[in-house]
Amino acid sequence: MKYKLLFINLFFFLCLSCTPAWAQVRCGADRTELTLPLLRDKQIALIVNQASITTNGIHLLDTLLQSGIHVTKIFAPEHGFRGTADAGEVIKNGTDLKTGLPIVSLYGKNKKPQPEQLKGIDAVVFDIQDVGARFYTYISTLYYVMQACTENDKELVVLDRPNPCDYVDGPVLKPAYKSFVGMLPIPVLHGCTMGEMAQMINGEKWLGNGLHCNLTIVPVEGWQHGEAYSLPVKPSPNLPNDQAIALYPSLCPFEGTSVSVGRGTLHPFQVLGTPLLSLSDSCFRFMPRALEGFDKNPLHKDQYCYGDNLQHVAPPKGLSLQYVINWYQKCKQQHKENEFFTRPRWFDLLMGTDQVRKGIIQGKTEAEIRIAWQQELKEYCKKRALYLLYTDNAHTSVTLMGVN
Numbered sequence: 001m002k003y004k005l006l007f008i009n010l011f012f013f014l015c016l017s018c019t020p021a022w023a024q025v026r027c028g029a030d031r032t033e034l035t036l037p038l039l040r041d042k043q044i045a046l047i048v049n050q051a052s053i054t055t056n057g058i059h060l061l062d063t064l065l066q067s068g069i070h071v072t073k074i075f076a077p078e079h080g081f082r083g084t085a086d087a088g089e090v091i092k093n094g095t096d097l098k099t100g101l102p103i104v105s106l107y108g109k110n111k112k113p114q115p116e117q118l119k120g121i122d123a124v125v126f127d128i129q130d131v132g133a134r135f136y137t138y139i140s141t142l143y144y145v146m147q148a149c150t151e152n153d154k155e156l157v158v159l160d161r162p163n164p165c166d167y168v169d170g171p172v173l174k175p176a177y178k179s180f181v182g183m184l185p186i187p188v189l190h191g192c193t194m195g196e197m198a199q200m201i202n203g204e205k206w207l208g209n210g211l212h213c214n215l216t217i218v219p220v221e222g223w224q225h226g227e228a229y230s231l232p233v234k235p236s237p238n239l240p241n242d243q244a245i246a247l248y249p250s251l252c253p254f255e256g257t258s259v260s261v262g263r264g265t266l267h268p269f270q271v272l273g274t275p276l277l278s279l280s281d282s283c284f285r286f287m288p289r290a291l292e293g294f295d296k297n298p299l300h301k302d303q304y305c306y307g308d309n310l311q312h313v314a315p316p317k318g319l320s321l322q323y324v325i326n327w328y329q330k331c332k333q334q335h336k337e338n339e340f341f342t343r344p345r346w347f348d349l350l351m352g353t354d355q356v357r358k359g360i361i362q363g364k365t366e367a368e369i370r371i372a373w374q375q376e377l378k379e380y381c382k383k384r385a386l387y388l389l390y391t392d393n394a395h396t397s398v399t400l401m402g403v404n
Contacts, residue, residue: 024222025055025162025220025221025222025223025229026055026220026221026222027054027055027159027160027161027162027220028127028158028159028160028161028195028217028218028219028220029052029053029054029060029063029127029159029161030054030055030221031159031218031219031221032063032067034218035125035157035159035218036067036069038123038157038216038218039064039069039123039125039157040068040069041070042070042122042123043070043072043120043121043122043123044064044069044070044071044072044121044122044123044124044125045071045072045073045074045075045113045118045121045123045124045125046060046061046064046071046073046074046075046124046125046127047074047075047076047077047106047124047125047126047127047128047141047145048060048061048074048075048076048081048125048127048128049076049077049081049128049129049235049236050081050233051128051129051231051233051234051235052127052128052129052159053232053233055232057232060125060127060159061074061096061099061101062098062099064125065099071099071101072101072120072121073101073102073104073117073121074096074101074102074103074104075103075104075105075106075113075117075124075145076103076104076105076106076107077106077107077128077137077138077141081096081103104117106141106144106145111140111141111144111180112144112145112147112148113144113145113148113149113152114148115151115152118148118149118152118154121154122154122155123154123155123156123157124145124149124154124155124156124157125157125159126142126145126156126157126158126159126194126198127158127159127161128141128142128161128194129161129231129233129235130161130163130193130194130197130235131163131164131165131235131239131245131248132163132164132165132166132167132189132190132191132192132249133165133188133189133190133248133249133252134170134173134181134182134184134186134187134188134189134190134352135181135182135188135252135349135350136236136248137180137181138194139183139184139190139194139197140180140181140182140183142158142194142197142198142201143183143184143201143206143207146198146201146202146207146213146215147207147208147211147213149213149214150207150211150212150213150214151211153214154214155214155216156198156213156214156215156216157216157217157218158194158195158198158215158216158217158218159218160193160194160195160196160217160218160219160220160389161193161194161220162193162220162223162227162229163191163192163193163225163229164228164229164230164231164242164245165189165245165246165248165249166191166225166226166227166229167189167191167249167317167318167319168187168189168190168191168377168380168381168384169187169188169189169249169318169319169377170187170188170189170249170318170319170351170352170373170377171187171188171351171352171353171355171356171372171373171376171377172185172186172187172352172373172376172377172380173185173186173187173352173353174352174353177348177349177351177352177353177354179349181349181350182349182350182352184197184201184206185206185380186200186380187352187373187377187380188249188319188351188352189249189318189319190384191225191384192384192387192388193220193389193390195217195218195219195220195389196384196387196388196389196390197387198213198215198217199215199217199387199389200383200384200386200387201213202215203386203387204383217389219389219390220389220390223390224390224391224392224393225388225390225391225392225393226392226393230242231245237268237293237294237295238263238268238269238294238295239268239269240266240267240268241270243270243310243311243312243315244267244268244269244270245269246315246316247269247270247310247315247316248269249318249319250315250316250319250320250321250323250324251269251272251310251323252269252350253324253347253350253351253356254272254323254324254327255343255346255347255350256341256342256343256344256345256346256347256348256349256350257324257327257340257341257342257343257347258274258276258299258331258339258340258342259272259273259274259307259327259340260272260273260274260286260288260298260299260300260305260307262286262288263288263294263295263298263299264288264289264290264291264294264295264298264299264301265286265287265288265289265291265294265298266291266294267286267311268294268295270309270310270311271284271286271305271307271308271309271310271311272307272308272310272323272327273285273286273300273305273306273307273308274300274305274306274307275300275303275304275305275306276331276336276339277306277330277331277334277336278334279306279307283306283307284306284307284308284309285304285305285306285307286304286305287302287303287304287305288300288301288302288303288305289301289302307327308323320366321356321360321366321369321370322366324360325360325365325366327340328340328360328361337361341357341361344357353373355369355372355373356369359372
């Protein structure tokens with residue numbers, strides 16, 4: 001009997017140790033004991049996508065409707081309500097076939113809910129999974145939603161989720177480079193959850209005109225900063241797994257270059273390549289194609305791209321400039337450096353400054369480029385600390401990586 005009990009205990013220990021992190025964490029959407037009392041007897045609008053699910057895999061919309069909450073409208077951010085639209089693709093208004101509820105796009109020309117779209121709404125619920133990078137546009141959607149709720153006297157309830165790429169690193173966005181891929185003066189990797197970012201937007205008065213959002217955050221239970229978190233559902237079409245999410249901050253700037261990040265393949269943000277350089281025949285190659293659910297019109301479509309397979313490399317713990325620097329040097333060695341930064345303005349918007357691109361062209365090392373943003377990053381870290389909802393023992397900052 002003693003050995004049987006030992007075996008059972010060992011079995012349960014192994015089961016727990018093999019349980020994915022997301023199954024041990026209760027996101028805001030799971031915490032109905034806190035959420036439902038906030039929403040009862042109110043007309044509710046949701047800002048959600050395909051990742052707005054509970055731990056048991058049920059979509060937040062279905063959970064709330066089954067609980068008797070009066071959801072009357074859905075707002076869909078970039079990639080749409082079901083998360084199938086390409087990056088930058090126009091999202092059309094429509095109707096959810098399952099529930100019959102109207103879907104209003106918050107992408108394209110209508111990035112901010114309009115007064116008529118909020119008419120009759122008492123509270124807006126925001127439940128979007130972020131990945132910790134400034135240029136992941138759901139932060140910009142949060143900003144516009146906070147503005148709209150404040151201007152139209154609506155409550156905003158943010159159902160929080162962990163940050164799966166939980167670092168503080170990179171240059172802080174300069175005002176001249178403000179765009180939808182960078183609305184706020186924060187670094188490339190901001191080290192916040194959506195709830196914490198909403199608090200920072202309020203606290204730092206970034207909404208402008210003295211606006212202060214009527215904000216309630218339903219926090220995550222069972223997670224703190226620095227703890228790994230594997231997403232149960234891909235947050236957008238081209239971030240299909242943990243490896244892509246971890247590499248995304250370092251590879252996304254390639255979108256301003258002639259090098260493909262693997263859009264139009266099954267491994268986006270896990271491969272790098274171009275048909276423009278003369279590389280070894282033994283070099284890794286891939287061919288971007290029109291791929292439903294990923295990208296319909298990728299860079300270098302139907303051409304072999306030669307380069308790097310990063311699917312199994314250890315991803316950087318923070319932001320790495322080394323990938324971009326190495327590829328620029330490859331182009332320079334073949335006297336094609338002028339063909340590398342094909343969209344320099346877009347590269348600068350993603351980085352939030354032109355200092356990185358100019359440093360690469362000047363031949364600076366990563367450590368030398370990093371020196372320029374250290375002081376502003378330290379100041380941001382102090383600011384961030386004021387708005388944290390979760391213990392930060394790690395600490396997630398890599399502000400001095402490569403700099404002595």
